[in-house]
Amino acid sequence: MFPPGWSIWCLLLTLHMSACGLDVSGYDGLEVICSEGVSNCTMEDEMALTVEEDDSVDVRSLTPYFKLCCSDRAPCTLCLLIDTEIHIHVDKDMEDESHSGNDEEDYGEESPIASLTVCYNTAHTMPTCKKVEFTVNQPALTQAKVSMVINEPAGVSFSSEVTVYSGNQSHVKTITAPSLDEVCSQKLHERVEECRAPRLLSVINKEMDQVELQFVGRNKSLPCVCVQNEQNGRCQKWNRPTVPLYSVTPCMCFQIWDKDDERSRRSLSCPFTNTSLFHRNIWENVSVSVGKGQMINYLTMLSWNVSAPCRLEGEVWPCQREIGCREVKGYRKQLDSGAWRQNSKGLWETIGVFEDINLQLSPCVMVKIKGMGRHLGPFCFNNTDRWRWSLLVVGVMMLLCLTMIMFYLLHGFIKKWVCSWHHGGFVKVGRMCHVVLLSPPDVDDGVPESVCRLGSLLSNHGFSVCVDQWSRKEQCTLGPLPWLHSQLLELKSQGGRVVLVLTRKALERAEEWTHWHREDIKTKGDYKGLPLMMSPYSDVFTASLSLIHADKQLGRAGERFLLVKFDSHQSSDKSLPELLQGLPLFQLPSKTQALLSELTVGGAGRGAGGCV
Numbered sequence: 062m063f064p065p066g067w068s069i070w071c072l073l074l075t076l077h078m079s080a081c082g083l084d085v086s087g088y089d090g091l092e093v094i095c096s097e098g099v100s101n102c103t104m105e106d107e108m109a110l111t112v113e114e115d116d117s118v119d120v121r122s123l124t125p126y127f128k129l130c131c132s133d134r135a136p137c138t139l140c141l142l143i144d145t146e147i148h149i150h151v152d153k154d155m156e157d158e159s160h161s162g163n164d165e166e167d168y169g170e171e172s173p174i175a176s177l178t179v180c181y182n183t184a185h186t187m188p189t190c191k192k193v194e195f196t197v198n199q200p201a202l203t204q205a206k207v208s209m210v211i212n213e214p215a216g217v218s219f220s221s222e223v224t225v226y227s228g229n230q231s232h233v234k235t236i237t238a239p240s241l242d243e244v245c246s247q248k249l250h251e252r253v254e255e256c257r258a259p260r261l262l263s264v265i266n267k268e269m270d271q272v273e274l275q276f277v278g279r280n281k282s283l284p285c286v287c288v289q290n291e292q293n294g295r296c297q298k299w300n301r302p303t304v305p306l307y308s309v310t311p312c313m314c315f316q317i318w319d320k321d322d323e324r325s326r327r328s329l330s331c332p333f334t335n336t337s338l339f340h341r342n343i344w345e346n347v348s349v350s351v352g353k354g355q356m357i358n359y360l361t362m363l364s365w366n367v368s369a370p371c372r373l374e375g376e377v378w379p380c381q382r383e384i385g386c387r388e389v390k391g392y393r394k395q396l397d398s399g400a401w402r403q404n405s406k407g408l409w410e411t412i413g414v415f416e417d418i419n420l421q422l423s424p425c426v427m428v429k430i431k432g433m434g435r436h437l438g439p440f441c442f443n444n445t446d447r448w449r450w451s452l453l454v455v456g457v458m459m460l461l462c463l464t465m466i467m468f469y470l471l472h473g474f475i476k477k478w479v480c481s482w483h484h485g486g487f488v489k490v491g492r493m494c495h496v497v498l499l500s501p502p503d504v505d506d507g508v509p510e511s512v513c514r515l516g517s518l519l520s521n522h523g524f525s526v527c528v529d530q531w532s533r534k535e536q537c538t539l540g541p542l543p544w545l546h547s548q549l550l551e552l553k554s555q556g557g558r559v560v561l562v563l564t565r566k567a568l569e570r571a572e573e574w575t576h577w578h579r580e581d582i583k584t585k586g587d588y589k590g591l592p593l594m595m596s597p598y599s600d601v602f603t604a605s606l607s608l609i610h611a612d613k614q615l616g617r618a619g620e621r622f623l624l625v626k627f628d629s630h631q632s633s634d635k636s637l638p639e640l641l642q643g644l645p646l647f648q649l650p651s652k653t654q655a656l657l658s659e660l661t662v663g664g665a666g667r668g669a670g671g672c673v
Contacts, residue, residue, distance in 0.1 A: 096206040099175075099195040104209060107178060109188040114228040115176045122146040123179070123232040125225040127239055129253070130212055137252045139238065141214040143179055143225060145207050149197060172196045177207055178228030186216030190228070219244060219255065241326070258328035259284040259317045265338075270566070271303040276317065287316050290370050292331060294403055300580070305569070307502075309339045312371035343371050344433050346408075349440040351426050354414055363418040363442060365426050368410035372401040374431040379415045379424050386425050386439040389418070396428075470523070494557030494660055495525040497548045501567035502599035511627050512562050515649070522657055525555065529601045541600035545608070552621065558660060561605060563626050563641075570599065571638040574606045610640060618644060625649055625656065 095102040123145050130140040174196055182188040193207055217223055219241040226233040245256035260277040276284060287296035288304075291312045299315070314331040333339055347369045354362040363379060378393040380386035392415045401409040418424055425439035496519050500512045509530060516528040527548055529536070536544045552559070561567070605622070612618035623645040624637075637646070647656040 092210050092212075093193050094208040094210070095193075095195050098197070098199045098202040099205050099207075100198055101196040102193060102207065103195075104191050104193045107190040107192040109180055109190050112178050112180070112190055112192075112228045114178060117150045117173075118175050118177050119148040119150070120145055120177070120227040120229075120232050121148055123225065123227055123234055125181070125223070125234050125236050127236070129244065129247075130210070131252060136254050138213050139217065139219065141181065141211040141217065141223065141225075143181075143209045143211070145177065145179065145209075145227075147177060147205050147207060149175060149203055149205060172198050179209060179225065180228065181211075181214060181217075181223055181225045183216050183221050183223055189215045245326075255326060258326045259319060260328060261286075261315055261317050261330040261332065263330075263332040265306070267306070269303075270306045270569075272306060272309055274302050274304065274315070284317050285320050289314050289316070290403070290407055290409065291372060292329065294409075295407060297407065305573075306339075307342060307566075309333055310342050310370045311336055311339050312343075313339075340432060343369055343373070344430060346370055347373070347428070347430065347437060349426060349428055349437060351440050351442045353420055353442065360417050361420050363415040363420065363424055363426070364412070365414070365440075366410060366412050367396065367428060368404065368408045370408055372409050375433075376429045377413065378427055379418060380427050380439055381422060382425055382439065382441065386427060388427070389415075389424065392418075396430075495527070495548075495551050495555040496557050496660060497545075497552065497559045498526060498528045499559065499561050499602055499605055500529050501562050501564040502570050502602050503564050503566050507629075508562070508564055511629065515560075515562070515625070518653070519657075519660075524660065525557070527551070536601065542604040542607075545601055545604050549608070549621070559605065559622050561602070561622060561624050561641075563624050563646075567602065568638060568641075570602060571606060571640050574603060575638060575640050578610070606640060609644070613640070613643070623647070623656075623659065 093102045093104040123143065125141060125143045128140045128142055129137045131137040174194060176192055176194045178190055178192045180188045180190040191209055191211065193209065195205075195207070214223070217238060219238055221238045222235060223238060224233065224235045241255055244253055251257075262275040262277060264273040264275060266273055274286065283302070286299045288299045289296040290310065292314055294312075294314070296316050304313075311333050312331070313333055314329060316327045316329055318327040347367065349368075350366045352364045352366075354364040365377060367373075367377065373396055375396040376393055377396060379389045381389060394413055394415075396411060400411045400413075402411070404410050415424075420442060423442055425441035427436050427438040428440075429436050498512060498516050498519070501508060503509070512528065513530060516526050516531070520526045532544065539547065549559070551557075609618050609622055612621060624641060625647045627649050628651065636642075637644075645659060647653075647659070649656070
């Protein structure tokens with residue numbers, strides 16, 4: 062046989078034991094729960110200015126805390142629970158009140174009535190008070206417990222700081238309501254109105270080389286989306302339903318929210334965290350730079366900088382160039398995840414130094430990334446002092462090379478002159494032009510090798526060829542756009558063309574650029590951002606699109622630019638993007654001879670494009 066009030070105390074114990082959590086299995090609507098010995102507990106509102114504390118009740122302890130109250134299938138709401146332990150003084154006045162009756166007729170004894178008042182308020186609200194009245198059933202009772210359940214307390218919301226105190230302010234406690242992020246991470250977040258936000262589904266489409274973004278329950282109107290690297294990275298607005306595969310990384314996250322939702326509740330989704338397919342996109346975009354530094358005691362040190370789309374684990378150490386690069390022992394350091402900082406381009410970078418390193422020996426840096434099958438490097442510090450000592454040797458070698466080149470050029474010129482004389486007399490022989498060969502934004506499928514073979518072919522035919530793949534050091538020093546402008550100055554002085562290699566990804570890049578450019582004009586320069594992830598040659602390729610656009614505005618794009626396609630790397634059957642339409646296009650290798658003719662005598666009369 063259980064004692065009286067056992068069921069009520071079971072409920073009270075359940076509430077109290079789950080106080081550290083935020084979810085309640087059920088809520089039966091009880092507003093006040095009293096311990097054994099008191100009954101008829103009722104709770105009602107009371108004005109804070111008219112609170113009259115019952116002298117027969119002393120508050121010994123006051124414990125407030127927050128819960129989620131969930132009843133049946135109704136939405137869960139925030140509740141303030143206040144547990145109190147009280148001491149009851151059963152004095153003569155209470156006994157007189159409990160024995161009040163008629164002199165002529167005895168109606169029996171009545172139990173005394175007592176009350177307890179508790180108030181609460183936030184920094185910006187007036188106090189709200191609750192008065193609990195109860196009947197003392199046992200005359201000798203001095204200790205009791207009273208628990209109040211206040212559903213949706215007035216003026217209190219998530220993360221609010223609330224002050225709870227007894228009516229006579231003998232006990233004052235300050236607590237903070239759980240944050241919305243904390244509540245929405247619990248099991249019952251779907252039953253909390255404030256937690257409702259759009260949900261993202263990502264579908265990898267390998268045939269189209271893209272990830273499709275789909276939103277649950279959204280057919281027409283799309284929510285607002287921004288993309289960020291790492292959960293604590295800066296979020297850049299994203300206004301397209303797809304993401305190119307080459308820009309996807311395991312640390313890529315999306316924030317989604319309703320544009321018209323006043324609560325602006327955002328959901329965070331990182332769908333590629335456990336997808337090893339995209340680790341290669343990180344490794345191909347790791348960059349390392351080294352530089353010179355000086356310590357306080359004037360000793361030299363070697364500084365290094367590692368940047369990547371995601372924070373990485375690994376090691377970095379200095380080495381000395383010999384056969385390979387021999388490690389300098391005692392300097393190896395870890396790439397600590399806590400030391401990474403996000404730069405203005407959205408990439409994560411970490412910086413360190415190797416102290417007391419002899420820079421006269423032109424030291425290098427090697428990097429090992431966890432999970433990557435090979436080391437990166439060496440990345441070397443160029444010692445200008447040592448370089449001066451090598452100028453003489455380099456000068457002699459350049460002189461020998463120049464002599465051999467002049468002999469080759471004169472030999473070819475004389476051969477062509479003799480050939481032209483035998484075919485009807487002396488004709489003007491077209492001099493070979495300067496050709497700038499730009500790679501498409503591809504990182505695999507053998508495209509880089511095809512571009513290099515085309516550059517070698519043009520060089521073997523006597524052209525002055527500059528391939529972006531052969532000039533990575535100058536691009537890193539000058540930047541993609543300044544480097545391309547320097548090559549255009551070379552074209553202006555020597556004559557020649559810029560040759561763009563087209564693939565399917567190159568056409569997609571041109572379409573993306575056109576879309577971005579139009580949106581940029583509509584929003585008056587509000588940068589929406591092209592994808593950060595791309596091949597090492599995408600910046601130069603993108604810069605060339607800007608120059609083509611500028612030349613087309615002046616009606617002279619065909620004078621400096623022409624296009625080629627490889628039969629082995631079909632781009633697509635669709636027509637060229639609007640930006641590239643009107644430029645000369647050659648299919649290789651079937652149109653190789655026509656391309657050579659266009660770059661020499663066939664290109665005459667086109668301003669910078671002709672060589673005569």
